[in-house]
Amino acid sequence: MFNKNKNFNLLSLMLVALTIAYLSVAASFQKIRPESVQSFSFTIDGRERNYLAYVPKNFADAQSAFPVVIVLHGGGGPMGNAEMMMETSGWAQKSEREKFLAVFPNGTLRDPGKPVELKGNIQEWSDGSGRSYAEQNGVDDVAFINMLIDDLFVKFPADKERIFVTGFSNGASMAFRLGVELSGRIAAIAPVAGVFSNPPSALNSPVSLFYISGSEDKRPEISTSKNPFNTSILEDKRPQASPKEFSSFSQNPVALWAQMLGCPGPSKASLKDRNVRTIAYAPCRGNSEVVTYTIEGMGHVYPGARTELWEEGADNPANDIINATDVAWDFFKTHKKTSVQSLLHNDQCQIFRERNEKIKCWEKALTDELKERGLEASFLLFKELYNADQDFAGECHAFTHLIGTEAYNLFKNNKDFSVPAVVSFCNYGFYHGFMEALLTTGGNIEEARKFCAYIDEKLAGKNPESPEQCYHGIGHGNAGVHDKRLWGNADAIITQGLKICKFVADTKDRLYRCASGVYNAISDFHTKGEFGFSMDMIDMEDPLKICSEQSKEYQEPCYGNMKSVVSTVTGGDFKKVTAIVSKIPDIHNAEVTMWYLAGYNMNTKLYLKDYSSDIAICRSAPSDLYFPCIRGLATGFLWYATPEEEYKGALNFCALDTLLSEERHACFLEIIPRLSFYYSYTKVMEICETKLVPDAWKETCRTKQLNQKINSN
Known part of the structure; x- marks a missing residue:
């Protein structure tokens, strides 16, 4: 007997399954919300230029500035103007999900009086190769995009440190040019199947590069005055790179860009998912990075685009090995523009050949920034210097210690003193320096405890470890160094320090943190030769001997915080460090150490x-x-x-x-x-x-x- 309900339920399940399957395939190409697309135009050099902006939902409610991705269409084909690029690339949908502003400018028609065509009357960019109508007729697309960025800052809460450019084919070539000529404004570019024309010898400001191409793309990737692909009759007045300047790199856009950024040699080529060959250059100047994906067997297409829109007979249909939009955004969101100020500071410090001189220069830069612009600005500069130089990164804890010391002067003189969550950088050295300054320049334990209570109130939700590290800072700062009678006497300083820790700590965990700070300070006094201590006072055969002599409750924080002494004794040889730890008799203490x-x-x-x-x-x-x-x-x-x-x-x-x-x-x-x-x-x-x-x-x-x-x- 026919059961209508049973068959209806079965049909419903099938429809649900088919719907889910369809949605999973079409997820990256959900319909664009028409109300999110806004059109703008302005006049430059006597020409009216226009662009589309895709504004994500809830954009107006944003509490902070939005990143901007400028997406440049190709020269003809299914990605041949702003609207087609928006429809086929998936950048609008990505903007909706990831909450950034996607911008789609239009190039110049060969015949402005006629409608755009897939072939023939196409829209093009003045990409520096000399091939396009736009360039041969003096269209300045660099000036257009520069003014477009200015326009965005007027109309939207755009983030000046996160301006990115991507594009396909002719648009990719234009992205290369913008990365060079607007390097002061753009954080990163992601060209897909483009030509890098007439590369300069260097970039004025670091711009990261993520380049995607197909192994079967027959179009050349480098266009120079000697390359027959460049048919330009226009003189290119930009500074040109001589062959000698790139002698250490093969002639490809990625290697050239890496050399312009002062990157080290590339990592070994590796296969991603067996079909994508990857090469990376890092670290480069200003925390920049250069990465390339070469897709095996792919021609001149935009991978992951809506394949049904590619004209029949294209070099190679777009494929699903990767989605160019997804991987480009993943790259973009990890790169911000390094500020001109931090680059200036770093360049000034790089003139010193001696490492100690560079460190002194960086210390002055951080201190000046703190005094002139405040604590958060100082840590912002700290972060950018960390990303720009490995020597700085290797001393990062000491630099946060310095900021803490200098910040105490702000604290004691400014009732509105505010501590941002970023003081957690590099293992909370800020609290070490702050508490040392507080307890050695007239402050007292009660004031230190009140400061930690303030940290608990302000930062516990943002950085739960901060209040506990504040107590570690108290131990570090109260280690008796202000009493000269205790100098050089480790036992006396430890006894005095632990006594204060018992008084100030309101939980067992905070007592542990405070005690660990005391031993941390003792270790540093020895290695730095401060307060009557030196490495001559350490038993080189048993540098942790002092810890075995502590009462059991304090052995663990002692063993774990004599780090600098052990590192100095072993010369940083990790194998020797392990050998020293293996001699600790108590297994638990050995594991923690x-x-x-x-x-x-x-x-x-x-x-x-x-x-x-x-x-x-x-x-x-x-x-x-x-x-x-x-x-x-x-x-x-x-x-x-x-x-x-x-x-x-x-x-x-x-x-x-x-x-x-x-x-x-x-x-x-x-x-x-x-x-x-x-x-x-x-x-x-x-x-x-x-x-x-x-x-x-x-x-x-x-x-x-x-x-x-x-x-x-």
Whole structure:
């Protein structure tokens, strides 16, 4: 008997399944909301120029400035003008999901009196090659885009530090030109299948490059005055690069761009998903980066575009190996424009050949910025200098210590003194310096405790670890150095310091943090030769002897915080560090010390791409220290990696192919719960949903917020 309800339910399920399947395929090409598309025009050089702007929903409610992606159409074909580029590329939909402003300018028609065509009367850009009608007739598209950017700042809350340019074919070639001639305004470019015409010898300001091309694209990638592809009859007055200037690189746009940015040699070419060859150059000047994807077997197309719109007989149909829009945005969102001011500071300091002279120059720059523009501005400069120079990054904790010392003067003289969450940079050295200044220049313990209460109130939600590190700072600052009678007497200073810690700490965890600060200070006094101490007072055979002499409750914070002494004794040799730790008689103390020292070991190694030697040392350690060592290496990224992006380094380390499966497990088990101490709950939830967290760990990431504080410094 026919059952109408049963068959209806079956049909409904089939329709639902088909709908889900359709949506999964068409997700990146959902319909564009017409109300989000706005059209603008203005006149420049006597020509009316226009562009479309896709404004995401809730744009008006934005609490901060939006990134801008300028998307340049190709010369003819299915991406031949602004509207077609918006319809086919997926940038408008990406804008809606990721909340940035997508802008689609129009080039110049060969015959402005006739409608645009896929072939024939096409719209083109003056890309520097000399091939286009626009260039041969004196159209200045660089000036057009420059004025367009000005127009955006008037009409929208656009972020001046996050202006990006991408484009296809002729539009990609124009992106190259804009990256050179508007380098002071653009943070990064992502050309797809373009020509780099007449490359200059250098960029005035760093601009990162992400280039996508097909291995079967027959169009040349470099156009110069000697290249027959360049049919220009116009004189190019830009500074030209001689062949000798690029003698160390092959003639391709990526290598040329890398040399203009002063990048080191490329990483080894690798295959992504077996069909995409990748090459990367980093670190480059001003924290810039150069990356290329070459798609095997692909011709002159925009990968991931709406394939049904490509005309029959194209070089190669667009394919689904990658989506150019997705990968370009992933690249863009990790790059911001380094400020002219930070570049100026860094350039001024780079004239010094001696490392110590550079450090003094950077210290002055940070101090001047703090006094002139405030604490947050000083940390912004700090972040940019960190990204610009490996030597600066290697001393980052000391620089935050300096900022803390200088900031105390603002605190004691300014009732409206405000501490931003960024003071957490580079393992909270700010609190060390601040408390040392407070307790040695007339402040008292009660004032220190009130300051930590202020930090607890203001920053606990944004950076849960900050209040605890403030107590570590109290221990670091109150280590008796203001009483000259105690100089050179470690036992007396420790006794006095721990007494104050017991008085000031209101929880067991904060007592631990405060005590760890005392021992941290003792270690630094020895290595720096301060307050009557020197390395001559350390037993080179047993540099941790002082810790074995402490009462049991203070042995752990002592062992874990004599880091600088151990590093000095071993000359930074991690294998020797491991040997010293293996001599600690108490297994628990040895495990904690191994974790601390492995993390400290990463302070000067984070710029490396290969950590296999350190991993090998962990594997050769005694069995009890093996996993604490691996976990410590990963934690070092949270302490010292790129400010505000520390989690990326840690999670990428945990995902290394060179790690064994049990090592990766131990690594993720350490890092994922620890995220909740360095970032707000909202930020942790965002991190959980990124590709950095493997699917198998996402549920743990969403739910494993540790309630009990982890001892970390």
